[in-house]
Amino acid sequence: MWKKILAGLGLVVLLIAAATVWLWSLIDTSQAATDVRTSKAGQIAYLQQSLAAQADMPPRGKVLAVVTSTAFYPPAVVDGKTKKTGYELTELSRFYWVLLANGFAVDIASPQGGDAPRVLDDDDMAEFDYAFLNDATAMQKARNTIKLADVNPADYQAIYFVGGKGAMYDFPQDPDIARLVQAMVAQQKLVLAVCHGPAALALLTNSDGTPWLTGKKVTGFTNAEELLLMSDAEKRFSFLLQSKLEQQGALFAEGPRYLPNLVIDGQLITGQNPWSVWQLAEATVRALGEEPLPRLASAEERTMQLLQTHQSQGLAAAQSQIESLQADGPLQRNLVVMMALVGAMAGEWTQSVSLLRLTQQIKNQQQMQQPQQ
Numbered sequence: 390m391w392k393k394i395l396a397g398l399g400l401v402v403l404l405i406a407a408a409t410v411w412l413w414s415l416i417d418t419s420q421a422a423t424d425v426r427t428s429k430a431g432q433i434a435y436l437q438q439s440l441a442a443q444a445d446m447p448p449r450g451k452v453l454a455v456v457t458s459t460a461f462y463p464p465a466v467v468d469g470k471t472k473k474t475g476y477e478l479t480e481l482s483r484f485y486w487v488l489l490a491n492g493f494a495v496d497i498a499s500p501q502g503g504d505a506p507r508v509l510d511d512d513d514m515a516e517f518d519y520a521f522l523n524d525a526t527a528m529q530k531a532r533n534t535i536k537l538a539d540v541n542p543a544d545y546q547a548i549y550f551v552g553g554k555g556a557m558y559d560f561p562q563d564p565d566i567a568r569l570v571q572a573m574v575a576q577q578k579l580v581l582a583v584c585h586g587p588a589a590l591a592l593l594t595n596s597d598g599t600p601w602l603t604g605k606k607v608t609g610f611t612n613a614e615e616l617l618l619m620s621d622a623e624k625r626f627s628f629l630l631q632s633k634l635e636q637q638g639a640l641f642a643e644g645p646r647y648l649p650n651l652v653i654d655g656q657l658i659t660g661q662n663p664w665s666v667w668q669l670a671e672a673t674v675r676a677l678g679e680e681p682l683p684r685l686a687s688a689e690e691r692t693m694q695l696l697q698t699h700q701s702q703g704l705a706a707a708q709s710q711i712e713s714l715q716a717d718g719p720l721q722r723n724l725v726v727m728m729a730l731v732g733a734m735a736g737e738w739t740q741s742v743s744l745l746r747l748t749q750q751i752k753n754q755q756q757m758q759q760p761q762q
Contacts, residue, residue, distance in 0.1 A: 412726075412745070414752075415722060415726055415745065415748045415749060415752060416722070416723060416726060417721070417722040417723050417752075425514075425515055425516045425519050426519050427519070427523065428516040428517075428519040428520045428523065429520055429523050429524070430486070430520045430524055432516075432520075433516055433517065433520060434685075435486075435490060435682070435684050435685065436486060436489075436490055436517075436520070439489075439490040439491070439682055440489065440490065443492055446492070448492060448493055448494035449491075449492040449493050449677070449679065450493050450494070450545075450546040450677060451493065451494045451495070451496060451544055451545050451546060452488055452493055452494070452495050452496075452545060452546060452547045452548070452549060452579075452673070452677075453495075453496050453497075453498055453540065453544075453545040453547070453548045453549065453569075454481055454484065454485065454495055454496070454497050454498070454549045454551055455497075455498050455499065455537065455548060455549065455550050455551060455560075455566070455586075455589070456475075456476035456481060456497060456498075456499050456505045456534065456551045456553070456556075457474075457475060457476045457499065457500070457505065457506070457551075457553055457555035457556040457558070457559055457560065458499045458500045458501035458502075458503075458505055458506070458555070458559055459474055459475065459506070459555030459556070459558040459559050460473060460474065460475055460506035460555065461473055461474060462474055462554075462625060463558070466624055466625045466626075467625065473506070473508075474506070474508065474553065474554045474555040475505065475506030475507055475508045475553050475555045476505060476506065476507060476508065476551045476552065476553035476555060476556065477508050477510070477551065477552050477553040477584065477663055478507045478508060478509055478510075478514070478518055478521065478522070479510070479513055479514060479518050479663050479666065480551045480552045480553065480583055480584060480586070480663055480666050481497070481521070481531070481551045482517055482518045482520075482521035482522075482527075483517050483518070483666045483667060483670060484549060484551075484583075484666055484669065484670045484673075485521060485527060486517050486520070486521070487667070487670035487671060487673075487674065487681070487684075488670060488673065488674065490682055490684075491674045491679055491681055491682055492679065493546075493674070493677065495530075496530065496535060496545070497530045497531055497534045497535065498534050498535040498536070498537050498540050499534040499535075499536070499537065500536075500537050500559045500560075500563050500565070500566075501536065502533075502534055502535060502536030502537075502539070503532075503533065503534060503536075504531070504532045504533070504534070505531065505534050506555065507531065508553055509522075512727075513663065513689075515687060515688070515689065517687075537563065537565035537566065537569070538565050540565070540569060542568075542569050542572035542573055542576075542578075543572075543576075545573075545578070546578055546579065546677060547573070547578055547579035547580070547581055547673060547676075547677065548569055548570065548573050548578070548579070548580055548581065549581040549582070549583075549586075549673070550566075550581065550582035550583070550586035550587065550588075550589040550590075551583065551586055552582075552583050552584025552585040552586040552610065552662075552663065553584070553585055554585055554625075556585045556586055556588045556589065557585055557588050557626045557627075557630070558626075560586075560588040560589040560591075561588050561589070561591045561592045561627075562592060563589070566589050567593055570589070570590070570593060570601075571593075574656070577656055578656065579656050579657075579658065579673060579676055579677070580656060580657050580658075581657075581658045581659070581669060581673055582609065582658075582659050582660075583609075583659065583660035583661075583662075583663070583665055583666055583669055584609065584610045584660065584661070584662050584663055584665075585609065585610050585630060586609070586659075587607060587608075587609035587630060587634060587659055588609075588630055588633075590602055590607070590634075591628070591630070591633045591634060591637060592633075592637075600637035600638050601637075602634060602637040602638055602639040603637065603638030603639070604638060604639075604640065605638075605639055605640065605654050605657055606639075606640045606642060606652050606653075606654035606657075607634055607639045607640065607641060607642070607652055607654065607657065607659045608641065608642045608643070608644065608650055608651075608652040608659045608660065608661045609630050609631060609634060609641075609659060609661060610630050610631070610661065610662055611630075611631050611643050611644075611646065611661065611662075612629050612630075612631045612632060613643070613646050614646055614647060614661075614662060615629060615630065615631075616629075617646070617731065617734060617735055631643065643661075644661050645697075645700045646731070646735075647662060647664065647728065647731065648661075648662075648664065648693060648696055648697055648700060649661070649662070649664045649665045649667075649668055649693055649697070650662070650665055651665055651668040651669055651672060653672060653676075656676070658672050658673060658676065664689070664693050667686075667687070667690055671684075685717065685718065686717065686718075688718055688719050688720060688721050689721055689724065691714045691715075691717060691718060691719075691720055692720045692721040692724045692725060693724075694710075694714065695707055695710055695711065695714055695720060695725070695747070696724075696725065696728060696744075698710050699743070699744065699747055703743075704743045704746060704747060707747050708747060708750045711750060711751055711754050712754060715751075715754060715755070715758065719755075720751050720755075722748050722751050722752060722755075725744055725747055725748045725751065726744075726745070726748050728744055729741045729742075729744035729745045729748065732744060
């Protein structure tokens with residue numbers, strides 16, 4: 390009997406080892422080796438051409454991006470530890486460049502003004518984000534944000550609330566946010582928000598005291614997205630964003646977890662998560678009366694398109710799409726692996742395995758496209 394048990398255990402160990410080796414083989418190490426940290430706007434074709442063409446032209450209008458001033462979680466909600474937070478740079482930088490490329494000026498404001506706390510996630514950052522960090526004008530604005538109390542809403546055609554978990558602390562009850570949104574709405578200007586940015590709208594009221602969000606279509610970082618990676622979110626925040634927006638009477642549109650989702654309700658445009666920023670930015674340009682300049686989708690966007698196909702139509706449909714997507718540029722295998730691991734964390738094993746099979750197919754296609762030695 391012991392020999393059978395030991396043989397069985399040995400087989401299990403071998404299977405686990407083989408699975409680990411296979412999973413590791415799916416990781417694209419060449420992606421990690423690509424250094425985009427020195428990227429500059431003038432090196433990105435989309436920005437190089439559009440910014441040069443507009444160098445001597447006045448802006449078509451101005452948009453105000455609002456970021457959080459909260460740099461740390463309150464000690465009481467993180468067991469007395471010091472944990473940083475702030476706004477997500479990718480949610481500001483990508484919006485910033487799209488608006489500039491289409492002729493609009495972007496100012497940056499925060500509740501306290503000055504140098505607002507940035508969250509830099511190397512796993513998510515790409516050339517546009519580093520180009521922002523390496524741009525003197527962009528960083529001058531980011532390090533010297535306008536204090537919200539000093540903002541005149543008449544100067545702007547739209548107000549954009551950037552996400553980041555810090556927004557959950559200083560956006561909801563800020564009187565200047567309420568003042569600015571009220572003024573923008575009265576003049577039928579755009580109100581925009583992404584990810585945790587809709588926290589700015591969560592407690593707004595009409596003149597009669599009723600919730601401003603009642604009956605409005607909206608999205609934002611969902612409870613499913615929040616709780617999967619931060620199980621103590623209900624302790625850290627005074628409310629979960631989706632729950633609060635729904636309590637205020639909003640018609641919350643929850644898209645698939647960590648996939649792009651854009652909701653437009655008149656002058657109110659919201660995005661669910663960081664991967665929704667590109668869509669939100671170009672929807673903003675359209676809402677401001679301009680057709681966005683053509684832009685080659687990023688590797689992340691193409692991969693997200695593939696993941697959306699997988700989510701809505703299944704593995705076979707996604708596999709059939711790989712070749713056409715890769716014709717426009719590379720796909721990010723590591724992003725698909727990450728989504729597979731997220732699925733495993735959620736106990737969605739069938740979905741997780743399917744995504745790993747999709748990753749294998751991407752790898753196979755990429756190897757076929759490599760030039761022969």
